[in-house]
Amino acid sequence: MKESKSQYVKRTQKDYTLSFKLEVVGQVERGELSLSEARLKYGIQGHNTIRVWLQKYGNFDWENQCPNNMTKSKTQTILELEQKIKLLEKQNATLEHRAEQSDRKAAIFDMMIDMAEQEYNISVRKNSLPGLSTTIVKKKK
Secondary structure, eight states: OOOOOOOOOOOOGGGSOHHHHHHHHHHHHTTSSOHHHHHHHHTOOOSSHHHHHHHHHSSSOSTTOOTTOOOOOHHHHHHHHHHHHHHHHHHHHHHHHHHHHHHHHHHHHHHHHHHHHHHHTOOOSOOOOTTTTTOOOOOOO
């Protein structure tokens, strides 16, 4: 009789497809399998592999977790909200600046087109009638 020895094959993260990782993460998050059950079922050798997949592809927000579930004080909540407001104000200022720049660019391009049309006596802009797309053409009876 032949003895079958299970050979240890070292795997890397690249050995698993993204769809496989997402399926395992989904099953663990839905509670269908525990981490150890999933590891045994699919033959995943690393003890931390599925945890890494959960952090990368799962729905839990690992960055904002509170490890000991302590409630925040009112002053701490106010400070966090003030920081968020400052961040949003900075993002708003950046977006307003970008919008202003794009408006300036559009005005400059319009001026360039006007100059080209005058200089070379050609029509660069499309001659479209503003009411064409919204008017309904009546059929002849």
